[in-house]
Amino acid sequence: MDLADLHIFKTVVEEGGIVRAARKLHRVQSSITMRIKQLESSLGAELFYRSKQRLHLSPSGELLLDYAERLLRLSDEARQALSGSAPRGVFRLGALESTTASRLPGVLASYHAACPQVRVELTTGTNDALTAAVAERRLDAAFVAEAPTAPGLAHQPLFTERLVLISSTQRGAIRGPQDVEGDSLIAFPSGCAYRRVLQRWLGAAHTPATRVLELGSYHAIVACVASGTGIALVPESVLDTVNGAEVRRHRLPRAVSHVVTPLIWRNGEQSAPLLALRELLAR
Template identity: 65%
Template sequence: MDLESLSIFRAVVHEGGILKAARKLHRVPSSVTTRIQQLEASLGAELFHRDRQRLHLSPRGQVLLDYADRLLSLSDEARQAVVGGAPSGVLRIGALESTTASRLPAVLAAYHRRYPEVRVELSTGTNDALLAALVARRIDAAFIVEAPADRSLATMPLFRERLGILSAVSHAPIVRAQDVQDDSVISFPDGCAYRRVLMRWLGDRRIASMRILELSSYHAIVACVAAGTGIALVPQAVLATLRSPPVLWHPLPKVHGERVTPLVWRAGEVPPALAALQESLRLAEPA
């Protein structure tokens, strides 16, 4: 078992198959297949369940994936410590769609200029999906809203967000939850932290009779709100990034409407590329 084999194994898992992994690694599929077979033979364990042309990670493969992530990350750290110089390799980060649209473009552009040898892989998702990906080691860090009280995770508070209710321009002023009692709610799927904020503001009575339309894009959400389909909770910073039809934004009370987006990572696991991102964020102007 060597690091190259582990890297190929991890690519097959993350890319979802031999062909996609081969394209990403710039190898022929037969070479990737051979290395996986050799790795299984050396370990004496089946790492994948094979179903026709599809591969499904086996329980033993899941165990190896955790070690592979740690060993490859440690290898990068060791190389960086010995060689020195600027960080390199891959930095896998996750972020909410709102953070990706409104906060990260400038951050990532500056990071890329300063550390061109680092390849940033960015994925978006809900708060809960990103935390699950972080714990499962599919990403190295995440920009989320609600970080759990978990000692295995470290956090860095970053962006202050102001939340409000978005409505069509014909809607009456929204100050209390009763002002939207007849409206449908448009939101991201379950697992979205902002959706939970909205639920807490609406209260238990409203939740029981709520009509919810789930969408996965702020562009779609704002367009539906503008058309009068319902109301939505949206960070104020997001609106500045969208070319949308006219809508109204009603700020929530401070107890519900102010949130701080943190960067979260696994405690004690800070590869050079992530340390460089953290330093860049510390030096940036407060948002």
């Protein structure tokens, strides 16, 4: 098994078959078929199930694919490090919806200018979904809301966010959890760190009885709050990006309202594109 075989195997998987892989690699189909069979023979495992000229990954193939992606990425990182060339390739980056809206535009503009050969694939999601994606190597790095506690993940603290409780402008002052009894909570789905912050502030006595309306964007959340549907906890920096956000802001204690957005990645797995991003953020 060598890197060339792994590259061919990975291309077959990505392209969905021998024919398209051969076209992408500029090889004849028989050559691709032979290399796949040789790889299976050397490993003593069937990598694909074959049915009606279609290939489907076997469990062994799925296991090898993870190793192949890691080995090929490490090979590319070593080549770039030794050659001293500029970062290049695909950089799979994740970010919270709030970070994407309020923090990333300037960061990505500077990054694209500094690393024109890197193609950033940006994925948004909740804190927990992004953390899992980094741990499972579906993302190279991510901007999340909580420093990871799982082993194997490293982090770099970055942006300080101030969270504010928002309600409709007709709502009275909110000074404590007792002032929001009966109100609906508008938030992102489970896995959102800011939702957990608000639920902790509400306390065990209020959380079980609180109705939750789950939405997928801050624009929708702010619009529903403005209409009187319920309350929400959002980063103050996001409100500045929402045009016509006619809501009332209620301050919470600093211990609840101040959070730091970290960048996370897998410990010991820093690609050239990730190192370039970290250096830019440090400046």
